[in-house]
Amino acid sequence: MMQIWHQVFQPGLFTYPFLIHAWVSASAIAIISAVIGFFVNLRGESFVAHALPRGAFAGAAAAFLVGASSLLGLSVFAVAMALGMGTMRRQGEKGVSTALILVMALALGDLFLTVGNAYAPEVFALLFGQLLGVSASEMIAITILSAVLLLVVGAVFRPLLLSSTVPEFAAARGVPLTVMNITFTVLVALAASLTVPVVGALLAFSLMIGPAAAGWYLAKSPGRAMAYAVVVALSSVWVSIVIGYDTSLPVGFLVATFCLIAYGGARWIHFSRSRRAPAPSPRPQT
Amino acid sequence: MHGLQYIVAAGFFQSPEVQVALMVGSAVAVTSAVVGTFVVIRGQSFLGHALGDVGSTGAAGAALIGIQAIWGFLSGGLVAGVAVDVLSRRPRERDVATGVVLSSMLGLSALFIYLITQLSSSTGVTQEILFGSIFTVAPRLVWPLSVLSVLALMLIGFLYRPLLLSSVSEDAALSRGVPVRLVSLLFLLAMITAVEQSALVVGALLSTALLIGPAATAIRFTRQLGYTLLLATVFALADTWVGILLAYNSFTWPPAGRGWPVSFFIVAIMVFLYLVSQIIPRAPSRRADKGGDSQ
Numbered sequence: 001m002m003q004i005w006h007q008v009f010q011p012g013l014f015t016y017p018f019l020i021h022a023w024v025s026a027s028a029i030a031i032i033s034a035v036i037g038f039f040v041n042l043r044g045e046s047f048v049a050h051a052l053p054r055g056a057f058a059g060a061a062a063a064f065l066v067g068a069s070s071l072l073g074l075s076v077f078a079v080a081m082a083l084g085m086g087t088m089r090r091q092g093e094k095g096v097s098t099a100l101i102l103v104m105a106l107a108l109g110d111l112f113l114t115v116g117n118a119y120a121p122e123v124f125a126l127l128f129g130q131l132l133g134v135s136a137s138e139m140i141a142i143t144i145l146s147a148v149l150l151l152v153v154g155a156v157f158r159p160l161l162l163s164s165t166v167p168e169f170a171a172a173r174g175v176p177l178t179v180m181n182i183t184f185t186v187l188v189a190l191a192a193s194l195t196v197p198v199v200g201a202l203l204a205f206s207l208m209i210g211p212a213a214a215g216w217y218l219a220k221s222p223g224r225a226m227a228y229a230v231v232v233a234l235s236s237v238w239v240s241i242v243i244g245y246d247t248s249l250p251v252g253f254l255v256a257t258f259c260l261i262a263y264g265g266a267r268w269i270h271f272s273r274s275r276r277a278p279a280p281s282p283r284p285q286t
Numbered sequence: 287m288h289g290l291q292y293i294v295a296a297g298f299f300q301s302p303e304v305q306v307a308l309m310v311g312s313a314v315a316v317t318s319a320v321v322g323t324f325v326v327i328r329g330q331s332f333l334g335h336a337l338g339d340v341g342s343t344g345a346a347g348a349a350l351i352g353i354q355a356i357w358g359f360l361s362g363g364l365v366a367g368v369a370v371d372v373l374s375r376r377p378r379e380r381d382v383a384t385g386v387v388l389s390s391m392l393g394l395s396a397l398f399i400y401l402i403t404q405l406s407s408s409t410g411v412t413q414e415i416l417f418g419s420i421f422t423v424a425p426r427l428v429w430p431l432s433v434l435s436v437l438a439l440m441l442i443g444f445l446y447r448p449l450l451l452s453s454v455s456e457d458a459a460l461s462r463g464v465p466v467r468l469v470s471l472l473f474l475l476a477m478i479t480a481v482e483q484s485a486l487v488v489g490a491l492l493s494t495a496l497l498i499g500p501a502a503t504a505i506r507f508t509r510q511l512g513y514t515l516l517l518a519t520v521f522a523l524a525d526t527w528v529g530i531l532l533a534y535n536s537f538t539w540p541p542a543g544r545g546w547p548v549s550f551f552i553v554a555i556m557v558f559l560y561l562v563s564q565i566i567p568r569a570p571s572r573r574a575d576k577g578g579d580s581q
Contacts, residue, residue, distance in 0.1 A: 041382055044378070044381040044382070045381070046332065046381050046382055046384060046385030046388075047331070047332040047335070047381070047384075047385075049385065050332075050335075050336075050385065050388060050389075095329060095330070095331030095332050095498075096326060096331055096498055096502040098331070098332075099331045099332075099334075099335055099494055099495075099498040100495075100498060100499060100502070100556075100557055100560055102335070102494070103491055103492075103494050103495040103498075103499070103553050103556075103557075104553055104554075104557050106491045106549075106553075107491065107495075107547070107549050107550045107552075107553035107554065108550070110491065110547045110549050110550055111546060111547055111550040114544070114545075114546060114547050115546065202389070202392045202393065202395075202396060205385075205388075205389050205392070206389040206392070206393060209382065209385040209386055209389050210386055210389060213382045213385070213386055216382070249397065249400065250396045250397060250399075250400045252392075252393055252396040253393040253394065253396045253397040253400070254393075255393070256389050256390050256392065256393025256394075256396075257390070257393055259386070259389065259390075260386060260389075260390045260393075263386050267373075
């Protein structure tokens with residue numbers, strides 16, 4: 001019995017400093033991603049959650065070119081993209097502006113990498129992250145910034161929820177919809193600039209989509225959906241760190257897979273629930 | 287004629303790379319513009335972009351088992367397209383289903399790339415998969431890629447009326463007996479073919495750009511579908527040609543004399559055109575406004 005335990009939880013998993021840093025920062029990131037992801041899901045804006053972490057990568061390339069810190073480049077780019085998306089949202093199909101801002105950012109990144117001469121491993125590392133390379137001071141910064149971001153979400157929670165679910169009603173109550181659009185995209189951008197350097201653009205996206213989607217199918221109220229999302233995100237990340245440490249498989253793949261399993265499981269539970277009791281379905285059938 | 291040498295750098299039309307780039311670039315531009323017009327009307331930009339991204343997962347898988355990249359792109363697109371279609375049973379679920387499928391496929395991509403580096407210890411593959419370049423298309427690929435373009439265009443031509451009707455109003459299409467479900471599945475097939483072949487040739491970045499940009503710009507100038515298709519094609523072709531020309535010229539530009547990426551030029555021109563189209567007043571509607579695209 002103890003042998004299996006030691007096979008799964010290999011020595012050092014909870015004691016090596018770099019792993020402790022990984023545990024703490026990944027947990028903070030999982031929580032903030034799940035909370036922001038709840039709004040992404042509610043507003044049907046998965047494209048934004050994909051485009052901002054991915055496009056912010058170009059900011060790191062720009063920073064590499066001028067010799068600034070990649071974190072600064074990342075945040076500036078992400079927030080600039082978010083402001084563009086939030087303001088262009090009013091006109092036309094929303095996917096169009098997201099797509100065009102994303103390709104513009106990526107094209108700039110391509111240009112910076114080419115002009116700035118070639119191979120920049122730091123920049124490519126941003127695509128996949130470096131969860132095991134988090135230092136103690138970075139861990140503290142990530143935890144504090146996540147907490148601050150959570151407080152900001154808490155401050156705008158009511159109007160954001162209202163404008164996401166019943167925009168006409170929110171507008172009638174005096175909630176400015178454009179301001180809420182921009183608030184939402186900037187929140188995603190801030191979360192992205194916090195998470196991308198640690199877990200990479202790919203995983204930042206997975207953590208914003210999968211857990212919130214699973215929570216949506218499991219719960220009937222917004223608060224519960226958010227709580228489920230946090231639970232799913234945390235457990236995916238924790239299981240992935242353990243398995244990743246044991247097998248050295250990429251953590252990005254593991255987290256995406258566990259999020260997919262959680263999403264599939266939640267849909268299955270939702271499906272069997274609604275088949276057993278079809279009457280009180282809270283959502284309109286089409 | 288003397289002025290021309292300042293616009294077109296020496297050897298432009300003689301260079302075999304440029305000839306191939308112009309040929310495949312034009313094929314990609316036309317197909318993307320036509321398919322993209324329907325993508326934009328149907329509000330499927332996210333799926334259109336996601337299909338380009340998942341192609342690289344397929345390509346990584348193909349590199350792993352040692353088959354041609356084009357089969358990897360096509361099967362990646364098919365798997366993702368079918369998965370999104372199965373998972374989005376209600377319109378509300380489409381966005382998140384696309385997100386979940388895209389993130390799973392990208393996760394798979396991370397696994398494939400990890401396995402490739404474990405097995406072969408070459409890192410060049412990763413970069414090649416992430417950023418394709420139109421100047422490095424192998425001439426032997428021109429024919430199979432053109433066939434895919436033609437297939438996608440033929441499918442759109444075959445579907446033209448019912449596709450237009452079901453894209454503008456699903457209810458109207460249903461009431462006229464259009465098999466909406468079948469039409470949307472066949473359109474998905476055309477979209478996968480078009481996006482995957484362009485993702486292979488010009489990379490996922492330009493594939494999305496050419497799919498969305500020209501169509502979104504053209505829609506602002508006219509409300510008639512025929513003109514929109516024509517205008518989108520003209521924008522896409524002109525943009526691609528000027529982009530290739532500028533990229534070729536830029537080999538003599540600062541700072542390094544190694545050339546600026548063609549993707550940058552094409553996207554910059556496209557975003558400029560789109561922003562111009564946003565400033566000009568919208569074309570007046572001939573019939574009642576169909577709604578849904580303006581708030």
